[in-house]
Amino acid sequence: MLDEELEEEEETTETNLSPVGVKLGSTRTVVVQPQGSVIRTHEALTCLATYQDVLTGKRRAIYGEEAANEYPERVQFMLRSGLPEDxxxxxAAATFFNKFIQANDVSEDSVVVYAIPTIDNERGLSNLANVIEESGIGTKLIRSYPESLCGSIPAIGTGLDAIGRIFIAINMGSTNLEACAYRRGEQLSRFSTGAVTGxxxxxxxxxxxxxxxxGRVNIDQTTAREYKEQHGDFNDFExxxxxxxxxxxxxxEFTIERSVTDALDRYVDDAVDEIANNFLPQLANRYIKIYKQTLDEPIxxxxxxxxxxxxxxxxxxxxxxELQHEVKVTAPEEPVTAAARGAQRIAERFVEEESY
Ligand SMILES: Nc1ncnc2c1ncn2[C@@H]1O[C@H](COP(=O)(O)OP(=O)(O)O)[C@@H](O)[C@H]1O
Ligand SMILES: [Mg+2]
Structure with missing residues (x-):
């Protein structure tokens, strides 16, 4: 039989070609790749700070948590607006990404799938593509897929089940609220707003x-984000x-009782309003059958x-x-890494099928 041959082939692909998933986000960057027999996830804040080396006089750059914590006054979140605009x-994004993949030993001999936001910003998307392409990884293949599709993959079934389904995905990121219906991976009725964001x-x-x-306490945006991430909780806020x-x-010394809760409350209300009164009517208008089917599936x-x-x-x-209709809503485990993990599963499929 062919079994032996297949096995051999599989072994060579496994050892040589690494399927890598990437999410280069405005707050965090995540890379997922196999290491030996486990799939490893690396993440860092998407930021950079430069300083002068006191011994050599050279400018040096550091990235991630270290940069944010040591140089809070001049750390640069270069993707603050979502994509590399100019x-x-x-x-700066390229410098950051190259340092990040070097520090984490991401293999050049790889198939890379990266997640992209659903916004019509050609320049930004092509700049992002350049950052990935010029980093040297993904020598075999580089492909991009929508972030909310990648993020839905770990939430729906096993493998790439999500790509065969019809469902609504809503992406709640730093810079945009995005929604669309997916039909076998195709985006229908794409919707995006910069008004309701992290x-x-x-x-x-x-x-x-x-x-x-x-008026006694002024906090910067990084501190506000930390309050939200560490204390935001609809179940039992303390x-x-x-x-x-x-x-x-x-x-x-001060105590925060309402600020975080009120902001999150407003966020959910605004997000529901955008989905119920803008996105869903648009979807129903364009694709009434799909609209009805997707409302019976988990969002x-x-x-x-x-x-x-x-x-x-x-x-x-x-x-x-708001809809006067019971909908079911779900999310992947660990939403911060889900898009990169989903992207990695797509990359794995390309490697398995040798479609590069
Ligand atoms: N554990 C957490 N708790 C609350 N908010 C979080 C948490 N982790 C990330 N966030 C928020 O999610 C947003 C980032 O969303 P994400 O989808 O990762 O990024 P991007 O917008 O760059 O695509 C930020 O506003 C961030 O503060
Ligand atoms: Mg995003």
């Missing part, structure tokens, strides 16, 4: 904290305290904001109420 940010929540938190502390140094001397929430405990249930309740 040459300068594209170059970054906006951070700005609200920062404003609300100022109000809640009667008030928390933090401390600032006051200009006139002494410290001021998949992807993107980092889906990490907030209880958000999925809250969104399900409020959307059902």
């Amino acid at each position: 040459d300068e940010r594209a170059e 970054n906006e929540v951070d700005r609200w938190i920062s404003n609300y904290v100022e109000e809640e502390t009667q 008030p928390f305290t933090d401390i600032i140094q006051q200009p006139g001397g002494g410290t001021h 998949v929430l992807t993107g980092g904001m889906a990490c907030i405990p209880g958000l999925v249930e809250e969104f399900e309740d409020r959307l059902s109420e």
Whole structure:
């Protein structure tokens, strides 16, 4: 039989060609790749800081948490707006990404699938493509797929089941709220808004904290994001305290009871409003049959904001109420890494089928 031959072939592909999944996001970057017999996930904040080496006088760059924590005053989140908009940010993104893949030993001899946002920004998308292509990884093949499709893959069945289905995916990211129906992987009725976003929540938190502390506390956006990520919780939010140094001397300890909760509450209400009153009517108008079918299937929430405990249930309740129709809402485990893990599964398929 051919079995022996097949086995041999499989072994060579496994040892030589690595299927890699990439999500180069505005807040975090995630790379997923096999290492020996396990699939490993690497993540870092998408940011860069430069400093002058005191011994050599040369400019050096560091990235990720280290950069954000050591150089908070000048760290650059070059994809803040979602994609590398101009040459300068594209170059910074390339420096960041090259350092990141080097630090994590990402194989050049690889098939790379990377997740892209659903926005009509040709320049940004082509700059992103250049960053990946010029990094040297993916010598065999580089392909991109929509982030919400990649993120839905780990949420729906095993393998690549999601690509065979019809369902609605809603991506809740830093810079956009995106929605579409997927039909065998094809995007129908794409919708995107920059009005309801994780970054906006951070700005609200920062404003609300100022109000809640009667103007005594001003927090920057990174701190607001940390409050949201560490304390945001629809199931059981606990008030928390933090401390600032006051200009006139002494410290001021304060407790946050409402700011994070109020901002997240507003976020879910606004997201439900966009989906129920903009996206779904648009989908129903264009594809009435698909609309009806997808409302009977679980709606998949992807993107980092889906990490907030209880958000999925809250969104399900409020959307059902708004639609006067019971919908089911689900999300992948670990939404922050889901898109890269899904992308990695697609890459694996290309490697298995040797379609490169
Ligand atoms: N554990 C978490 N809890 C709450 N929010 C999170 C968490 N992890 C990430 N987020 C938020 O999700 C957003 C990032 O979404 P993501 O889909 O990863 O990125 P991008 O917008 O770059 O595609 C940010 O606003 C981030 O603060
Ligand atoms: Mg995104």
